[in-house]
Amino acid sequence: MAEIKGTIIEFIRENFIMGRSDTKLDPDESLIESGVMDSTGVLELVEFLETTYDIQIDDEELIPENLETLNNIVGYLKTKGVQ
């Protein structure tokens, strides 16, 4: 689980907050409201999760409960069978 979280953090740092070392990633904070990701950022993250974990994410699943925070993402991946 910790490994999955680390992979996602690395992806987010590399793609969205590179150079903004002041940005802290609180696992329960909204990645949208903190300005880390915008609407296209969410789609980039979804693409990353689909290819990295070989899963299919349906349009219906693109909801805050699954993707809003780091912990939401990790919890959601668990329901998709990613351990």
Next chain:
Amino acid sequence: MHHPVQGFLESSSIRYPDKKALIHGNASLTFEEVNAGANRLANLLLDRGLQKGARVLMVMENSMDAVIGYYGILKAGGVAVEVPDKSTTNEVSYYLKNCAAKICILSKAAIRRLDGFKCPISIGPVGSTFSSGQEHITWDALDSKPDTKPDIPIDPHDLAAIVYTSGSTGRPKGVMLSHNNLYSNTASIVSYLGLTEHDRIMAVLPFYYVYGKTLLNTHFMAGGSVVINNRFAFPNTVIKDMVAKEVTGFAGVPSTFAILLNRSVFSKTQIPTLRYITQAGGAMSPALTRRLIEHCGPAEVFIMYGATEASARLTYLPPDRLVSDKPLSIGIPIPGVEITIRDNEGRELEAGKVGNLCAVGPNIMQGYWQDSLETSQVLTPWGLVTGDLGYKDADGFIYLTGREKQMLKIGGERVSPKEIEDAIMESGMVHEVAVISRPDEYLSEVPEAFIVPMDPNDFDLDKLVSFTRKRLSVHKHPKHWNIVRNIPKKPSGKIDKKALRP
């Protein structure tokens, strides 16, 4: 008939005092409440010595407070300078210095983001602190101010807003819009969209952007309601909100519709109350437009064209012509606007000939703030030279064929490649740079950078990327980087950007 922009709110608060003007999540405000809040803010600004014509900077995402802020500034006789809420400290400091504002209104997120930003007086949400300058005022200070309208006479030619837009020379320029500019453009849009007090728009576009601002002003003029939703990062939540709030209208740029139609439940959802959809902010692909029309059924789709320099809107395509015989046109001039196609010497061209698209009308800006040189290049005897190339067909319908200037259009926002190039050069790590646009499924275009490193043996791209990200807002960050040995040049020595395109 001349009215100040805040007259939209004032007149609706008399005609429909108890009607919901703004809806945001579970909260709402009536016209009377918004008007009272704006009066209180105006009185506070006047207490702090705001002079007629003084600029007030706003860094806020869409919110009920942002609407009160906008109309409050206007009621106090000030000029509203709204800038993108995701701007960096460097960018906001530039805007503040350029327009010489002494007061700024910040959202909670802006306060968090703008580390090191300095402004003499700042206003922020209840409970906020900001070590910006002399004084930080929190929103609860409004409670003790009178809710009566301050007596500040407004002339139609007084400035209402300065809107920053990317210039060909790099740094953003301030487009000066008068009360009459905004009033006339708003009235024109209300008329061709047929807006009434029964309309209710879902606003996902930011109010700092002229297109987003027209949603607010047109609905306030008509006595309709504006639903605020800043959650478009999760489009499904917006769609759900559209159904729940029974909206009659929706507005987007091409990327909005690409996301809705490709990665959301939009195409599986019916929104029975939806009466119309507008699209502006760049050309949308015909395929996407067709899918939008097919899905939205009886709702009418308005394709529109405009420019910040024209307060927002210049043309619209009547929905019946979009589906019948003019699917690729940007339409006809909106009421009150005249558009001509001219050659480089200003001679008007006949139908079918491609030339510069020029516009005349009461909505055309007063000029660029403190930049008479740039102003003289676009405000000519034959009107505003938009920088877009196009032609008219025999029926007077206008078609765009390209752009004169090498501007990028990223998710509806105009961005100068030079601004990005300048930020990259500032690093001192690069010998030469060229930024071009690359087509993108969702944002229409994204920046692509070609760089020649100063020292190829000791070059760290990550370091350069992180340097650039500190200086530019997210949407201006190059999405693709190419390290090259040299950049192709024209015989004149200028960079040949066409040669960089595949």
